[in-house]
Each structure stands twice: as C-alpha cells, then as structure tokens.
Amino acid sequence: MNDTTSGRTYRVVDYLLDRLAELGLTEVFGVPGDYNMSILDVVDDHDRLRWVGNANELNAAYAADGYARARGLGALITTYGVGELSAANGIGGAYAEYSPVLHIVGAPKDELQEQRLLLHHSLGDGNFEHFRDMARHITVADAHLTARNAAAEIDRVLREVVLESRPGYLMLPADVVEAPVYRPSGPLRDLERTSSQDAVDAFRAAAREQLDGRRTTILADLLVQRLGATDAFDRLLEATDVPFSTSAWGKTLVNESLDRFAGVYAGGASDERVRAAVEDAETLVSIGVVLNDTLTAGFTDNIDPGRVISVDSGVSSVGGQMFAPLALRDAVDVLTDLAKEKAWVPQPLDDASRPEADPADADAPLTQADLWPTIAAAVGEGQTVLADQGTSFFGVAPLRMPKDALFLGQPMWGSIGYTLPACLGVALAVPERRAVLLIGDGSAQLTVQEIGTMLREKVNPVIIVVNNDGYTVEREIHGRNRHYNDIVRYDWQTLPAAFGATEDTALTLKVTTLRELKDAIATAKKTTDRMVVVEVVTDRNDVPTLLAKVAGAMK
Template identity: 40%
Template sequence: MQTTVGEFLLRRLKDIGITEVIGVPGDFNLSFLEQLRDAEGIRFVGACNELNAAYAADGYARSRGVGALLTTYGVGELSALNGIAGSRAEHIPVVSIGGAPPQYATEFRWNLHHSLADGDFANMLEAIAPFTEVAVRVSPMNAVEEIDRALRTCLREKRPVHIQLPSDITHLTIEAPDAPLDTSLPASDPERLEAAAARILEVLARAEHPLLLIDQDADRHGFTEPLLRLAEKAQIPFAQMSSGKALLPENHPLFIGTYNGAASAPGVKDRVEHSDFLVTTNPRFIEVNSGSFTHELDHALVVNLGDQHASVDGEYFVGLTTRELIDALIDRAPERPATPREPAPTTSAAAPTGPLTQAELWPRMARFLRADDVVIAEAGTSHIGLSAQQLPANVKYINSPIWGSIGFTLPATLGSQLAEPGRRHVLFIGDGSFQLTAQELSTILREELNPIIVLMNNRGYTIERYILGMEDEYNDIQNWSYGALPQVFKPDTTMKSYSAQTFEELEEALAAIESSDAGAFLELHLPPADAPAGLKAFGPLTAEFDYGPRGPRNP
C-alpha cells in the first residue's frame, strides 16, 4: 500500500498497542505532530519538559507494555537522555522518536540551530546509542525496514530504541506493507527446548529444597503469571529480590520473603543460598539489592531463565523462546498437593496517635492500599519504607531500584495512569524528589487524571542525610506550600489537598480520600531526621562503600 513515512510510523505504533505519544513539540517534529493530530486511535500528550516526558513514557510502558516518547533534535533528545538511560537500566521498552533537521541539511552538513553548528549530525545518535538497543535516522528509502526493525527489537529485548525522523520526509509517500506488524517471537529450536525442559525436570525431581527467586526481568518478559502457575502446581516456594517487589503476590502461602544478601528477611538468606533447585530470572545484583554484595549463590543449584536462553547449574541452552520453556515445565511438572499452613497471627495493636513517625506510618499506609492498585514509590524513603510492608494481591509496584533517578515517579504516575486509567494509582514521593519534576502535576491535572499523591515533607533529602551531612544545609530544600499547587496549576481542579502532622489528622484525611473518586494530594509532615529502619541502616553502609576508610562519616 501507499502511505507516508509519518503515517506508517503512527500505524506501527498503534500495531504495538500505543495510544498516547508523550513528548514536547519542537520545530523539527511539528510536521509529524500534524500527522499525529489527524490520526485516529492515537494522540499526543504534551509534557512540561523532555526529561519528564521520558519518565512518563517509561511509566506508560510499565503498565501498557511499551511506551512512546517524542522530542526534537539535540536539545530535546539530550534533555530526555537521562530518562532513556533509566529505561535501559530497568529494561523498559520505550520507542523514542526525535524530530531531526531536514535530510538535505544533514547530508550537506549545514550549520543549524539545536546543533553544535559544525556540520556534525552524527553526534546526537552517537550520544544516544549506548543507552538504546537501536539508534537510527530513517529516510524514505529505509523507513519501512528500519522502523520495523527498531520496534521488533524494542519489544523483543525490552530496551528503548531511538528513531530520528527528518522533518522534511514525514509527508513523503512510500510503499509499505498492509499487514499489521508481527511482533511474535520465533519458535524455539525443538531439540533445545526438549533438552532444557528434560534437564530442568530432572533436577526438580531430585530437589528437596526447590525455590523461585524473582527479579524484575520476570515481569519485563511476561514470566510472572506462568511462574506462579508453576510454583502452585509443583508447590515451589518463592522469594523476591527488593528490585522485584510484589511481582508475585506477597500474601501468597508460598511466599517466604525478600532476599537481600545479609540484609534478607529472617530465614530467607539460608533458604535461597542453599536451595538445590533455585530458579532465577537473570537477576542483576547491585549494592542496594544484595546487602552490599553479601549475596552468595555458590552453594545453590541455579536454574536461570533468561529471555532467550536458560542454564542449569552452568549448562547452557540457547535458541529458546523461554515462555515456551516455562509452559512446557508447567505441563510436565508433577502436581503436588498444597501443604496446609497455619495462618499468620493477627495482631490488634492500638492505632497510633500523636505526631507522625516513619516507624508507624508505613504499616498504616500499607493497610490503606487495595488489591489491584498501582503503587508508585520514589527512590529513598518511600521505597525503603514500603519495602518492609506486605502489599495486597495484584498490586502493581513501580519504582526505579537500579537507575534510582529521583523525581522519576511523578511523571511515571502520569504515564502509567494514561496507560491504565481504570486502576487506582497511589504515589509516594519525598519533597526533594517532587521538586525535581513538580510541574508534571499540571499535566496530570490537565489530563483529568485522579491519582492519590502522598508527599513526605521532611524538609529535604533524608536519605542523603543518613549517608552524609545530617545537619548540613546542602541536604535542605526550600519548603513549599505543596497543598496549594493543584489549584495553582489548574484553578478548577477537582483534586483535593490534605495535610497531616498527626495520626489523628492522617486518619481523617484517609477517610475523606477513601470516600471520594477525585484525585488527592496528601502532604505528610515528618521530622527531618526520622527515617524507616532500613534507611537508617542503608545510610552508613553507603557511606562506608562510597567514601572508604579515610572518608567523611556521619556524626
């Protein structure tokens, strides 16, 4: 069929499930935006800046399966690069589209704005390439081939890709296939699939202490639901890494807790490290999810499931589509009866009263959460506070445990709720992180979304204080009138603001929020030096790791 370059790209984005493209207009992408404006079934959502747009596209992808970002050449692309790098680190499929200067200008090396005015138009792609799986500038001659290659790679590898679209080619006519984009993975090599399944089942049959250890790649590649079915059929207990929180239900009878090296939940470390059938999903151990590299899996018999390969105690199987392997294991694994378990004892501790404290706040906020909520936790106090709490069934938990760029979660909430508007979204964010991306609250309100935003106001960077500088002003920030911001950004907003300094005020605010379908902005006032127990331990360990024996210390 005949179509234009821009229309073909939009059709392909719709083929993979994208209905919103998030970004910032610029002169080199306006021709494409005209086509996006006129397209059916897909629309543009403007963000306040490119970094926020990249964060939002990441959040969108976590809930929809893939996201799309639109920027302009140079200034826009590089402004978004931190967010794109975060998607790379966290294995999130984002299609980044950069409006580029006209093709003739790049071919003849004209000196242009948004460039270094030296005729070099390769440098932006070279800057972005290390953080993407594909980085390409398309032309009318290669648009079909390169766009399809980029999108298939994005979905297969679960990594961002970047497509530069010259401003003068978007309306040019090309020949393009009429069929929707086929994104299915190729079938496994039959012999390798059978060999891998037989070897894993052989090890499972001998195992006395089987265990699943879940990390984020299980979610990225769609393994969580089938792994849960395997665990339930074969009665295999499971643990999670802190970077894989709530991917499998934490209230499940087979769940044993979080593995974090020496900082693991009680009893979890020994069970994980001495399992004779430990199924992992390409775990990536960094200092924050390994108890400062105190993880030791040398004594475990590890069955690792990658996206296109598997290994069993050091024996490798390639040529696999691993979802087919897991399905084969589910079909052939022996079914074992569930072991009756004593229900966990319930406590009826009195509701906390008086000024808010971190120790009592997080258990209360965990009880506020509902099954099927989307919970977004900012790096630092919020994530560490929630990490120790058991979340309800089917909660989707969004955070950035590896990249850890603060400010990510407010725009990510925008993106996630655009992707799944029917689910309740609850964001937990600190005041310091909020100030980095606060303007995206205006986009949330403009789009008439209704998240519950819980802001921890502890007058600065408490996590940094526990690393270094507890009393130093470099960890302080200007206190804002946070509750006034919804009406500042949108005077007729339906979002309601609440503030609490005590648990009595918190209960009153939560009751009002529960009884309303409107969005909520809840500001919680906490002492600057108060922190969850996990953060108090994390700070000194980080200082020791970062600064060494001659470095500065907290008092």
C-alpha cells in the same frame, strides 16, 4: 502508495504512527519543537493516537516509561538536540529498568544535514549524528530514517524494542516525514523469542536432575513481566507447592497475600523468613532475576550458584551450565512440565506470624515505622502504587500488597523524581487502576511540573508527599548535617493551585500524626473525582529499617 480511504498519499509518518497504534498505544508523550511539528500534526489528526504534551522532555520520557511498564510499550517525540538530550536521562533509566520506550526525534531536513549547515539546536560543526551516537549507548536499536529505508527500519527498531523490552531511537528528518511509502503488508511479525529444541531438551534434563528430591524455592523478578511471561509464570506457581519470593524490583509479580509468599528478598537486609527460604534452599529456581547493590543491601546476598536453576532473557542455566537460545517463556513452560511430572519438594517456610508491637500513640508525631504499614494496609486490589527512590521505596517495598496490585519503582537507575511523571503515564495506560504515588519532598521538586499535566488529563491520582525537609536518603548515606542535603521548603498545600488546580479538581491535606494519616487516607479513598495531595510530615532523620540497612552497606 495512495490511501484509498482518504485519497491522500500514505507517508512515512503514517507508517510509523500506525505501527504504534497496532502495538496498543493510544497516547504519545513529548514536547513540541520546530523540527518535530510536522510529525505532531499527524499525531493530532490520528484516529487512534492522542498527543499528551508534557512540561519538559525529561518528564515526557519518564511518563512514556511509566506508560510502557503498564501497557507494554511507550513512545515520546522530542525535537533534535536540545529536546532529545533533555530526555536522555529518562531513556537511560528505561534502558536500565527494561522499559520498552520508543524515542522519536524530529530532525532537520536531510538536504540541510547533507550540506553540513550550522543549524540551530546542533553543536555547530555540521555533524548531525552526534546525538544519535550518544543514544546508541542507551537503546537496543536506532535508525536514521530515509525515504528508502523507513518502513524496514521502523519495523526493525520496534521489533527489537519489544523483544528486548528496552528503548529504541528513530531520527525522523522533516523532509522524510511526508515521503511516500507503502502501507504495512500485515501486522509486525517475529515479536517473540525463539528457542532451539536442543537447548530445550538439554535444559529439561539438567533441571529435572537438579530438582529431584531437593528442597526448592522460587525467586522471581521483573524480567518475567517485562518479557511477557507473566501468564506462563502463573501456571508454574499453580503447578507447585513451593515457597516463592521476589526482590523489590519484581514486587507484586506474585500474589503476596498467599501463605507461600516468603516475602521480599533483600540479601542480608531480608527478614529471616525470606532469607532462609531463598538462601537455604537446596535448589533455587531463579526466574528473570536481576540483583543489584540497592536490592541486596550492598551485595549481601548469599546464594550458591551451583544450586541455582537460572532462567533469563534468551538463556538459562543449571548450576552454571548454559542453555541457549532458550526464551524465558519456553524455559518456564519446561519447569511447569517438570512440576506436573513430579511434585517439587518445598523448602520449609517459617511461620509468618510476628510478635504484636506496642500500639502507636495516634496523636504523637508520625514516624516512618507507622507511616508505611498504614499506607500498605490501605492499598486496594488492582491499584497501582509508585514509590520514588528513597524513603518511599524502601519504606513500602518490604510490606505485602494485595492481589493484583501493581508496584513500580526505579531501584536500578534510581533517578529521584521519576515516579511523578511516571504516575501520569501509568494512569493513562491503565485508567481503570487508580494510581497512588509515594514520593519525598526533595524528589518531587525535580518533576513537580507534571502535576499540571495530571490536572489537565483528569487522571486524579492520590499523591502522598513525604515532607521530611530534604534529602533524607542522602543524609542517611553521607552528610547528615551538611547543607547540600537541605532543600527549599515548598508550600505543598498551595502548590497544586500554581499548576491550575481548583477546589473542583484537587484536594490538599496535611498530616502530622497517625490519626490524621488514617483520616486523610479515608478521605482520599472517597474522593475519586479529584486529585488528592496528602502532605505527610516526618522527622528529617527518621528512615525505614530497610533503608537504614541499605544505606549502611553503601557507606
């Protein structure tokens, strides 16, 4: 158990952190606490990992989630009880949104837990398993590490996190941190799902019959990316000439600049072009699709399951007949083989051209109708766009993004404020992509402290804060004139300075008209050496068309 290179004992904490580095992590998020500091010492000294401290544990969980979406795995370290419960909302969101995040909790020594002592940060009843029990509901695997089980349990939990693309939980007691353990015998194995050959063959036969001569459209979604099948899916698109679409959840999974892109499917709130492509197809090939109420305007999707070839995590179906175990990637490869074997018949796709709108008055008060197309048109290839739940998400989701852009939101969990810390995580995970954050003033107030971390880390995003004087999305659903949808008005022009910004590290702009918006975007594009915060003022009751439809369905 001795490390031959350093002469010191190889410990449980070394094993854990080396596994994280092996899986591609270079940053670990979190907040220090007295039960986790011995872990943080080792993170601080690690040659492949770097500690990124956050303003609070919730923000750390959000940052790790954003990092995981861009890098394939994220991790955070909190202290027992008070720290881990602060992060629980973020871990719940990672579970709902299929984001592989490992939550490491520094806990009291096992010898103290066994004595059932009334330790601080506990509930004072001598039971130290309460919070792990809570975590079981929002993770795919959990473990209380001991000196005897640590290596096996670390590998088991990490394997499940990667396979399921969902969070895991490790309780690491302070006296187990330094416990000796053997180094890994090799890389972590069994990180891909396996398929039954019988299931593959049966699915191939059923899908071949369903596709034969029928007008076909492909609808794909986030699980393609989350489960590591993007390259297989790209090969399928190259092998076919049929139209394709995504929901807003899977936005930018496909090249939206291609003519075959029908648009973003949103149930009854969809544009007619994409609605017809998806709902009128004789065969709909649905890959990694998860449709919820906000993505379908209150379940107004009208898709006959009898004509759907559905490919999901570990199971596929054709017209309701199930085939398992069948990995998503393997099922997509089968579909690619079928497309090469016999060309699929495309569902006719309506012309994408639209009547030209009357030109906007560039000096009139800015509207949502002008705001989002202007922003979408300014997004460059390879950029990352994060849109917080509300006017930002529903404003930009229906609009086309350029090739290789990465779009992130949280339409299932819908925790407002998520995207600001997630922007930090994404920017650190893929520093070559400049991040653009779109967030409302109400949402930003929940997590705004992480601007300070962004400044410290020098990630220099463009942050567009939509100042519409409160919770506009809530007003659209209920209580338009109720005081509970009002918020305290922040001075967004001076706020970055409160978090340490100077003229050399941040530029703040304010726009109220379309002309000012275009000028601000041009300035932001040129200003790459600093964070740019653009405050965009719109009317408190002005909402994007898609949000109005979704909110109407949810009333």
